[in-house]
Amino acid sequence: MQIVKSIREMQDLADRYRQADKTIAVVPTMGYLHRGHARLIELARSRTDLVVTTIFVNPTQFAPNEDFKSYPRDFERDQRIAEHAGTDILFAPEVDEMYPDGFESKVEVERVSTILEGAFRPIHFRGVTTVVTKLFHITKPHLAIFGQKDAQQAFIIRRMVKDLNFDIDILLAPIVREEDGLALSSRNVYLGETERKNALVLSRSLQYAANKIQKGNHDVPELRREMEEIITGGNPSQIDYIAFINPELFQETDTITPPEVLIALAVRFGTTRLIDNIIVTLP
Template structure:
């Protein structure tokens, strides 16, 4: 497995791989890999001749007072995990390499970024789309793989790829959970044992709403209230948002119809966790 840190080396590798007629899958990450990331890599490996994993903690998507400096980093550990599932290249550029002096451009998707996490984290998705656009241009993959846990991010990136006529396929991989239902996240490492236990309320709230939908409930207000009341029973939980939106355009729903996204963001201490479920009605 190669470790490449310069954009020039990454581009050279891509060009050489293309000359061999081989397909490329890209898994963009911020590192501190877990089983969710490894599932993305395995999915990419099954479909593509070569797999690139990018590891870059992107300062552009962190707001003031967020955890950029504290975000967990361990490149040696990440290399070992990526190698264990057959990754071909880790691309770990520097901040200076990605954002050199004079960098003055950005990519922004409007509308889809207004609600959910976009409302609480202004500028976040502008940073996400800018860095993902750069990574897609540098690696030039056939497929790029993202996790369903970041449902809004996936919707935004799909729109960017469509609107900018990028020649690749965005592949969404289902959420990977612990045995007790907690969605895997690099930020789970921040949770105290008490907060880790309290965070199980997220999946309980989502599955309770899903059960209500399966029993025939279609009123989004009723379902939101159900989730909020369940989360409120956990004193360590502080709700950022609980939302029910169309799974394609992320617009709030009054009545459920088609593919609907049940989404929430909740803080446990200083740690903000997100989770979601898609229901079909």
Template sequence: MILARTVNEVKAQVREWKSQGLSVGLVPTMGYLHEGHQSLIKRAVAENDRVVVSVFVNPIQFAPNEDLETYPRDLEADCALCESTGAAMVFHPEPEEMYGDDFTTFVDMTGVTKELCGKSRPTHFRGVCTVVNKLFNIAMPDRAYFGQKDAQQLAVIRRMVRNLNMNLEVVGCPIIRESDGLAKSSRNTYLSPEERKAALVLSKAIFMGERMIKDGEHDGEKVLSAMRELIESEPLARIDYVEMVKWDSIEIHHKVDGPVLVAIAVYIGKTRLIDNFIAE
């Protein structure tokens, strides 16, 4: 497996693969990889001849008060997971390689970035769209793989690719959970034992909301109210949002009459966790 640290290394290798008629899959990550990331890499390996995994903690998607400096990092473990799962390359650039002194170009989106995480993290998706656009230009993938746990991000990237006529397929992959239901996240490592136990309130609320809709409840406010009540019963939990939106446009929509995304963001202590489900 190749460990590339520069844009030119990746471009040269991908051009060689493409000259041989090989397809390329890309799995963009911020590293500290877990079974959720591994599921994306496995899917990419199954569907492409070569797979590039980017490991890059992207500074421009963090606000000044967020956890850029403390975000967990373990390149050695990440490379071992990628190699054992079948990736052909890990791309691990320094911020200076991605954003030189003269960097002044950003990708802004409206509408689909307005609600949910975009409301509480207003600069976040500008950074996400910019770095993902760069990674697409660098790795030139035929397919790129994103997890549904970051559901709004998945919707945003799909819209960007469609709006800008990019020549690749965006593949969404299911949420991977711990055995007790908690959605896999690199930020789970921030949780103390007491907070880890309290964090289960997120998946409990998600499963309850899913069950209510499966049992025939189409009133979104009733579903959301029940979920909020459950989360608020946990003393260590503080709600950022509990919301229902149209799955394609991320517009607020409180009736289950088509594909809807029910998404939550909750602080457990100082750690912000997200989870969601999609229902029709």
């Protein structure tokens, strides 16, 4: 595995592979890799000739009151996980390499960036789409792989790729969970022992609603109330949102219609904010 920190070097390598008719996949991450990231890399490995994993904790997607400085980092561990999963090139630029003095440009997908996660983190998705645009231009991939856990981010990136005519295929990988159902996340490291146990209500509430929907209960207000009871019952947590979403348009809905509905939520346990979701296929 080759470690690259220079944009110019990464672009030159990508050009060389493309000129040799080799296919490139990119797996963008912020590091502190876990089995979920490894699964993305393994998918990339199975589909293309060259796998580029990027590690960059992107400051422009963090608000001043968020956890940019404390976001977990362990580059040596990340190298081992990335290489073992099948990474060929680990692109890990410094902040001043990605955002030199005088950088002023931004990329934004307007409507979807303002709802749900965007309502609670107003600058977040603008930072995501800007850095992903840069990473696409730098790594020059044929394929980019993202995780379903960040469902809104995935929709926004697909929208951006379509609107701006990027010649890149986007593949979403299923959520990877612990045996007890907790979705893997780099931020899980923030959870204390009690908070870790309490956080299991996320997957439980999602699965509860999914089961009810598949049995014919399509009453969204009732389902939301029951999910709230599961999450908050005897549990010191704060719900930011529970949303039932038409996944094709990424719009909230009170009407569940075939073929699918996405249920997404964000909940705080102490100072740790976790997101999770489930896609429910209607019978």
